[in-house]
Amino acid sequence: MRSVIMNRITKIYPGGNRAVSRLSLSLNQGEVFGFLGPNGAGKTTTVKLLTGMLSPSDGNCEVMGIDPSKEPEKVHALSGVVTEHARMYDHLTGMENLIFYGSLFGLGKEEARQRAENLLKRLALNEAENQRLSAYSTGMRQRLSLARALLHRPRVLFLDEPTSGLDPESAQNVNRLIRDLAVKENVTIFLCTHQLRYAQEICTRYGLIEEGRLLAAGTLDELRRSVSPRITVRVKAAGISSDLISLLHLRKSEREDREAAGSREICLETEVSSEKEIPDLVRRIVSGGGDIYHVSACLPSLEDIYFTLTAGKEVRS
Amino acid sequence: MKTAIYAVIRKDFKSVTDNRQLFLPILLVPVILIVIIPTIFVLTIYFVPEEMGDLETLLSMLPESAGNAGIQHTILRVILNNLLPVFFLIIPIMTSSVMAASSFVGEKEKYTLETLLYCPLSLGQIFYAKIMASFLMSMLVSLLSFAAMILVMETEIAVMFGSIILPSLSWPVLLLLLSPSVSLIAITLIVRGSAKAQSMEESQQKAVFLILPLMLLIVGQFAGILLVSVWLLLVLSAICAFAAWILIRGCRNRFTCESLLQ
CATH class of the missing domain: 3.30.70.1150 (ACT-like. Chain A, domain 2)
Incomplete structure (x- = not known):
């Protein structure tokens, strides 16, 4: 089953900046798709188009059969998003933040607490669960964002530079979690990064983007065959x-x-x-x-x- | 979905009460307006009872019923029922402005709005929850302030003058009609500017437009041009409620996630 489909999608910002140009891609359920490109290539814009934060100037897309530009809240119920600009509340503790977001996703307080405890343990944040977020380091915040995105057991996960700011051990931990989600829970992962070596460790298929245009897409073997x-x-x-x-x-x-x-x-x-x-x-x-x-x-x-x-x-x- | 909306309202309340910079003005402004200023008035009347030459003109403008009691009681009644209601209106305007600015622009400024938009709530539901949070906070602070003002002022009057002065009908009209309408106007003005505003301070400046007519009303009380009465407050409430309705109606459709995140 195709969980994410993009059909000749284009985004031109007011002012004429063409961030994404006629992008066509599809992702299978349970695959880890690496969306790779330099800063400003159009990766974050693509995530925002797929999550309904932006409306496409042309073309259309679907996430689990739902058009995000028409019914974004339905897409959000099925997906989790981690981006640099999606932060949480500094005045709340890690646990309070997760319980708050859990309640927005329809989880009861006790259910949200249990799920949060489980995720915090997997992400090695359980000792900081009662600390206010203002005391968290960048890496801890990043891991907490991942826990927040996983609270409601999403079917699709959009990750924009999920390991930026993480130390090598935490990055490895996050990689293991992402791989497990795909293999054991059949979650589709759309992973944006400019760290190509990191992507090669974790992804099963790739899309390379530059200046809003898709240069190539496929497995590593397919890409190798296409270039040399x-x-x-x-x-x-x-x-x-x-x-x-x-x-x-x-x-x-x-x-x-x-x-x-x-x-x-x-x-x-x-x-x-x-x-x-x-x-x-x-x-x-x-x-x-x-x-x-x-x-x-x-x-x-x-x-x-x-x-x-x-x-x-x-x-x- | 109601649970999610209540969660947003609770979180917005906590955001303000946990933030000293925001909570202090919400706490201090009412204390100054409804405890300190009335106390100064009451003490002035108590200690300077004979100096009434300048007040004769004002007293002559009052309805006859107001002039039948003793001079001190008459002046105290004028302060409680004519002057303080106008000062009091600053409280809902200030509270709803601070709360709405924190709730809308503050979230944008701290990059938490985007996270909220990634939740399975429609933009309309998020707006509703945030407007409700600001409105409820404004009403709560207004009602508590009124209770505190009556308690403090009546105690002072009872101790110093040996009797109490009942608040006039203007107060229920103010608390239940004008105050909610003015709060909604302040909230919607800030919400409408929230897409363009980049900081909380910038968005709070919108509330100045509401304080200006209030200043005229205060001047009106001192000059005796436009004295507060039930009818005046009813008319003002009707105008403000209509303006709030117009502003809210056009508010939601102005926004998309894209315009909010710019």
């Missing part, structure tokens, strides 16, 4: 003749050449179209008198794909 179908093979070896290097179309690896500086080993790399070609390459180096210390096959990372798509550069790896 070839695999880079890196070899650390010694005793290879220059004839063999040119025969096998090897070139010196800039990245690892520095590591090998001063030793007799050299770092070389070449491109192959499939992993099946690697054993033959190794065999030929060894039979040519070379000693191999290390071989690795490198696929383009999300970062490489992103830079290729945005700058039209060659895949870095």
Whole structure:
């Protein structure tokens, strides 16, 4: 089932700024979709369009079959939202905030308290539950926002930079929670971030956006195929003749050449179209008198794909 | 959905009572207007009983019934029933302005409005809850202030002059008709400006437009041009109620989530 559908959606702000341009996407129930792009690319605007905070200038969208621009409150009942600008009340404690928002989502006081206790424990905030929010750090506030968004067990979760301001341990904790939500509870996650390495750890599918336009969408393998179908093979070896290097179309690896500086080993790399070609390459180096210390096959990372798509550069790896 | 609306109202009340900067004016202004100023009037009359030359003109303008009692009682009655009602009106205007500014613009300023908009309440329900919170706070403070004023003033009069002076019919008209209407006008003026206002102080300035006609009314009392009476208050209540109705009617449809979050 498609839980989020965007159909040629466009948003032009008063003043003429085109934040999102003819964006079409769909998300399956239970997937973690990484919506990636630099600051100002249109990620937050897209979240606001999907949650009914903004009305599209053209096109339409649906969340769980409901048009957010027409019935935003129905979309809100089924979804949870964490954005930088959606804060909670400083004069209330963490627990009081969650009970308040729980009551807005129709939870009874006791039910909201139990759910809040459970979420605060999962997000390692249980010790701060009776502290006023004014005493919370940025990371604690961020985690409390996530707890608030999960109070009513949403079917779709919109997360805008959910790990910004978190220390590595908290970020890992949040990642685990997000993954569990998708896998165990079948929650669809729409995750906006400009941290590509973070996205690659957690997402099952990606959409890359720049200046309001969708550059590409798909799984990591699909994106790799779309930008560069070839695999880079890196070899650390010694005793290879220059004839063999040119025969096998090897070139010196800039990245690892520095590591090998001063030793007799050299770092070389070449491109192959499939992993099946690697054993033959190794065999030929060894039979040519070379000693191999290390071989690795490198696929383009999300970062490489992103830079290729945005700058039209060659895949870095 | 009623539970959610009550939750917003309770939270808005707590937002103001927990914030010293907001709660202090709500507490201090009524104390000054309905305890300190009346006490000064009562003490002045008690200690300067013979100085009445300048008051003869004012007393001659009063209805005959007012002039039959002793001079001191007559002056006290004028203060309680003509002067203080006009001062008193500042209380609902100030309370509803502070509360509405905190409830609408304050939430926008602190980025909590967006979170509220992500809840399954329609914009209309959020507006209703917030207008109700401001209105109820204004009414509560007005009624408590009136009770405190009567208690303090009657005690002072009883102790100093040996009798009490009953409030006239103007007071129920003021408390039950004019005060609610004026509160609603103050709230709607602030709500209407909330989309553009970027700070609470900026939005509270709108209430100045309501204080200005009030100042004229106060001057009117001192100059004897337009004395407060039941009929005057009834007419003012009708005008204010109509103005409040017009303002509220157009209020909700002016806003979308988009315009509020700009």
